[in-house]
Structures are given as structure tokens and as C-alpha cells.
Amino acid sequence: MPALDGLRTCAVALVVVYHVAPDLVPGGSVAVDLFFTLSGFVITRLLLAEYARTGGVALLPFYRRRWLRLVPALLVLCAVCAALSLTTSLWGFADSWRAAGVSALFLVNVVRATESGPYSDFTGPLAHTWSLGVEEQFYLLWPLVLLALLRYTRARTVLLCTAALCALPVLWRCALWAPDAAHRVYNGTDTRADQLLAGALVAVVLARLRADDPRLARLRTWAGRLAWPALGLLALVAWRVPVTADSGAWTAVWYTAGFLGVAVLSATVVAGLELRPGGWLSRLLSPAPLAWTGRHLSYGVYLWHYPVVRLLASLGMEDGRLPATVVLTLLLALLSHRLVEAPFLRRAHRPAVRRP
DSSP, X not given: OHHHHXXXXXXXXXXXXXXXXXXXXXXXXXXXXXXXXXXXXXXXXXXXXXXXXXXXXXXXXXXXXXXXXXXXXXXXXHHHHHHHHHHOOOGGGTTHHHHHHHHHTTOHHHHHHTOOSSOXXXXXXXXXXXXXXXXXXXXXXXXXXXXXXXXXXXXXXXXXXXXXXXXXXXXXXXXXXXXXXXXXXXXXXXXXXXXHHHXXXXXXXXXXXXXXXXXXXXXXXXXXXXXXXXXXXXXXXXXXXOTTSOOTHHHHHIIIIIHHHHHHHHHHHHHHHHHOTTSHHHHHHOOHHHHHHHHHTHHHHHHHHHHHHHHHHHTTOOTTHHHHHHHHHHHHHHXXXXXXXXXXXXXXXXXXXXXO
């Protein structure tokens, strides 16, 4: 869907600005929360479509496609960071060869979750790949859970169980919360799962409702009405709310219930775009350049932007760092798409050759 691809572009642009000039968007990390919900929706919709089409889910081909989509480009990034660590004296890449190994295994979020004080520089230029660890760990477990629900329960039970699973991380965060557990809550897959499951819940709801179901018409109406204010609230959070700052009681509220609130807002936006492809919001996010960038470059931009930020800082660049980061990141993302991601994606979607 072009509108969802355009939404990806807006989200990754917000992440870039947040990492270069956090004073402009102190709550810019909310874009990662939006990515979680969008990923949960897309992956679950693909799994449900395959189950409806074939009566099952081929798990090994699914994991193979995910591996080919995500890992080769990440390995190239890790190799570049390790090479800069071993061959230069740039402080932004000091000892990052260790971080490259952790990132390649999608374990950066686990490392960050174990740190109680300020983050160490152990993960260096690859610290942002903590979110990839959360997503990959979710991709590993959720298809197994969803397949079991689809095979052994009724459609309504699948819906209710998915909704119940959305609530569990909130209770778990409340049980875990303490000021020195902030990193554990922020980086844990178990503590962020409700944001991915919120997108999955939207996919399950839409899959259960037939085209002639009057409830679908009501859902389409309300999703279209609420998508605008939901997106506005997310923008307000990005502009005004210092999500990752230590703000005492406010931080406790945000790290327990706030994540679910953002997930609900994100799911509302996703549902509005899915159900109202001809609506004004969909049109706003669907221009070809915006959609093409989200579809083909958003992953590369996310991978490369933070190492670029560290590189420019190590070189002492102060003035013009934001435009320089944007230009260099887009160039590296284009190279990544053309030379790494696109060839492996063609392999991912190539039909398997069956032996007689």
C-alpha cells in the first residue's frame, strides 16, 4: 500500500532528525514505536493471507524470506563498522568490531536491557539496531503462536487471544518498573511486544470481517475519522514529549502505560490507511516519491543513518550536520538497495525448485 510506504518514509525521517538534532523533536523515538506496530500488522497480514490461501503457514520459507530481507544489508553495515574500528582512529567507531558481532546476532537490545545506568558505548555506532533485535525476536515467536491459534481455535478465539496478549506486556512492565529498570523495559522484546501485537490485532480483525459485514463499514467510518487525530497526537508526542528523558513520575507512566497508548494511536493510523485507501490521509502519504522511498529505502536509511551521525561527529562536523547526514545516508541507502537488498529480495521471492 503506497500510504503505508509513505508512512514509513515519514517515520524514518523523524528518527534521523531525532538522532542528529534531538532538541528539535525530543520525542522522535516514538517513530520506532510506530515502526513496531506497522511491522506487526504487515507480518500478520502476510501470515493470515498465506493461511487463508493454503490452509497453513510454511514457516521455513517465511524465516528464509525474513533472513534474506533483513540480514545481508545488516551484515554489510556490521562489516563496514568493524573495518572502520580496526583501520581508523575515529572515536565514533572505537572497538565497534565487538558491537558488530552482537548486532549481527540481533542481540543489541539484550545488551542494552542489562545496563542499569547510562548506556555504555559498547554498541557504539550500532546501538540503533536494538529495534531490529526486538523485531527479529518477535518474528521468530509470533508465527508459531499465530499458527497454533489458527489451527486449534476458532476465529473469534484467535481475535480474543491476540487482544489478551496485547495487555500482558503492560502488566509485565508495571511489575518490572523501577528507575534502574528503564533500559530493561525499553529494550526488552517481552516489554515491547504489545506495540507489535497492536498491529497484529488490526490484521486479525480485518481478516475476520467479511466485505459485506456491517461492522466493517462502521470500522471503516471510525478509522477514517480517528486516523487524523491519532497521527496528530503522535506528531505532538514527537514534538513536545521527551520520551527517553529521566522525568520522574512522568517517565514511570510513559514506560508502563504510555507504550500501549502509542501502540493504540499507531494502530488507529494503520487501520485508517488500510480501510480508507482513497481518503485524504492516504492521498497525503501516497505520492510516488514518498511511497518509493518508504518501500525501497526506509530500511537502508534506518541502518546507515546512525553510523553516519557518528562518522560526522568523529570528523568534527558541527555546522550543516543534519543536511550532510541526510544526503550521505540517502546515498548509502541507495547503494544498499541496489547492490545488496534488491538482489537478495529477488532470491527471497523466487519460487523454490522442487526435485522430482
